[in-house]
Amino acid sequence: MSDITTILSNPPIPPFVYLHHPHHSSTSLDLSSSSSSSTNSSSGYGSSTRIARIETVEYHTPKLLLSGILDKLSDDKDEVEVQTFDGFAVKLRTWYSAQFQPMNGNVAIKGKGKAKAKVNGHGDYGREGKEGDLSVVVVITKAERLRLVLGDGWSVITRLTELVGVPISVVLCSTIPWDNVRPFRGDAPEPIHVYFPPPTREEIISSLLPASPHPLWPRFLDLLLSTTLSLCSPSIEEIAYLSEALWPIYTHTLPPHQSMIHLNQPYPDPSNPPAEIDINLKLLTDLKYQLSLSLTSSIESLLPRQIGVHEFKKAFMKPTPSSADFGLGFGMGFGMAGRQTMLPKLPGMELSTVEKFLVAASYGASYNPPKSDLRLFGRSAGIAGKRKKGGGFRRAGYGRVRVGKVPQRLLGPKPFTFDRLLALFSSLYAEHAPRPEDLQAALRGAEDGYDDSSSASGSGSDLGSDEWGGVGVGVSANVSVQRQREKVEKKRKRDNEREKKWDEHVEELTMSTKLWSLIINLEAQGLIKRVSPTDRLDNVMLRCEVGYEVAKDLSKELRITLDEYLYEASM
Structure with missing residues (x-):
């Protein structure tokens, strides 16, 4: 903590600092006093340092965040509210100018000492000395949430000095490295990196x-x-x-x-x-x-x-x-x-059958390479749809981890495309999901019709046999063989019709908006996370956020052996 204090206490203060504290909570960071009405001279900073500390969990909207910064800095008892960034910039410049008093055409900073801060016609601040200079520090904790608070244009908060025209040092504090927080557009300046080591x-x-x-x-x-x-x-x-x-x-x-x-x-x-x-x-x-x-x-x-x-x-x-x-x-x-002694089990997640299939499919998509999808999830056509392509039975964990390569289950989940999730879900649902009652009733009715026709043809053959008096033994044998072939052909036709109707039902469910809304519900519950920008409509990237034990329990409820669908199974 002494490093960040040294940086902020020696002018000129840097405009952007990133504090990485993976071993400390945000509440334990004693960067400043949260009081906005007095300067923080007891923490090792200058005598004219104003510090505003903002928590992105509490200030979770743009209006709350920008208004909170002004409210922390101002001495007014009334709350300051702004709606846009332009209004925030105007009020911040007004507040900063109010800290100076007119003197011979220039403005001099309020406070003790002989130093003066002059503003020329171009709006630049010329400092005469160090004592009495006003420094403004904005500390934002849980900075990884700024993208959720301000959207994709949250990088404006890192350029307050050049956008507002006021010397401000923005300190972003997070437990996540800067490389994982930086904006996708790359429009944020490179900060001064400060690492907070773990406590001894x-x-x-x-x-x-x-x-x-x-x-x-x-x-x-x-x-x-x-x-x-x-x-x-x-x-x-x-x-x-x-x-x-x-x-x-x-x-x-x-x-x-x-x-x-x-x-x-x-x-x-x-x-x-x-x-x-x-x-x-x-x-x-x-x-x-x-x-x-x-x-x-x-x-x-x-x-x-x-x-x-x-x-x-x-x-x-x-x-x-x-x-x-x-x-x-x-x-x-x-x-x-x-x-x-056994710990009480966690309450089960109240998910529908389709949502459980989606979670199982997302887990396989996050921990399997795309090249293994055809072998692990592929289904051949026809009545033998449950036999997998590639020959033989599916072998759990057929992937071989090379020496020196870390297994994917230790590296964590990888993002996958939305189309891949739908394809894996379609395969799992078509093979393991129970058939709907209406589809089963329709198929049973079709089977009854086939059985009636077969029985009628059989009775006619029997009459023919009685008429000939059983003289032609070879003829009766040929008739029985022909009858058996007809039964096999009718059964194959029924099975093909059954699989065709079921595949049409699964395809209709997969491409329905109702299923896509369930994916949004799973994202809201934290089971699936969207890693692509929210404004991107094509090539949506998702990532599974559940662990192996949770996915295994959900698969058991669906009567699925999860390890059979993993490239690197935990056997």
Whole structure:
């Protein structure tokens, strides 16, 4: 944080700075004071530095964002509202000019000191000295959302100095690198890049150690950091979130001791407080053992917010008979119960059958190369439509990962075209979807008609056989063979008609606007993400946002083996 402070405290300040903080939350960035009525002289900046901090989650529209910047900078108690960027530029120039007072045809900055800021006829600001110069800093957190707030033309916020004519430093803060945030048009200037390194172990301990005076609290933090820091680099807030859920599990089987009041537990006998707990190797080993399962589950479930703290603690703090007896088998009772402890399952997604097929098809499109679509999803024509092209049965995970090549499931999903999604959906739906009732009824009626005709022809043959008196054995054999051929031909005709009607039904569903509206619903739910610009109508690019386990569960509900449709199956 000292780097960004140094950059902004030494004039001239840069017009555009990008702060990348993947290991810190936006709320922990203490870049400035959010107060707009006073200057931020206590944070290491100049005595005349105005700082406006804006959160794109709160200011989620262009009107709120631009009006919020003016409201943070101005001293007026009334809220400032603007509708367009032009109105924002006019009011910002007016506010900046109001910070100066007329003096001999020029304007001088308000404040102490001998320095003066002069404005010539061309609108340029000529500085005479450094003391008293007015610096304006606009800090925007969660900058990756600017495209959603301002649209594709959000790069205007990076050029405030040249578009407004006021020396302003715009600081964009995000957990995403600039290469993934920069505008598609490439019309934003290259910023000064500042990387905020992850907190060290000593910084985390010094920040969390005052949270509890319990003698086991430092040992618990050491165990927690030894596990989490080797797997990921969470922020201090995330580690505090984990400790809030794991600390009661770590200490809930402790016998009565003097420090139990720090755990919000009363003494069994208030008149006779128990002795302090004896911290030894056996105690620490038992506590570590009873926390092992919950610690592993917390990284998998708590950090991605798949489960809440209350439900997590409720699952791992179930009372056991052995945990009530503090003298015998301490830690062993919870350990045996911990092996049987299961986290509550997430509620199932309320999706229709067609939406589930769309999610399964999008997962295959994101994790399979396009060259494998014909082999994995191709269907031959006719009644043998369930046999795949390429010969033989479909082999799960036939793709061979070369040495040194990272599997796609570890790299993440890749974008795919809208037409490819429809093609994969059509293949999956035609093969695994249940037939509609109206189509089945029509086919049954057709089959009944064929059966009646075949029975009628059969009765006529029998009469002919009785008339000849069974003399011609070869003739009767030829008649039976001919009858069998007719039955096979009629059955093939029925099957072809059935598959033709079903394929027409699937094609009609695939090209219907109702199905396309379901894709928009899945995008709103976060299951599918559109990666192409919203104003692009052709060659729409999508990406699947669900994980392997979610896609596998949805496929099971559809009676589909997901690994059979993956190029690199997780067998």
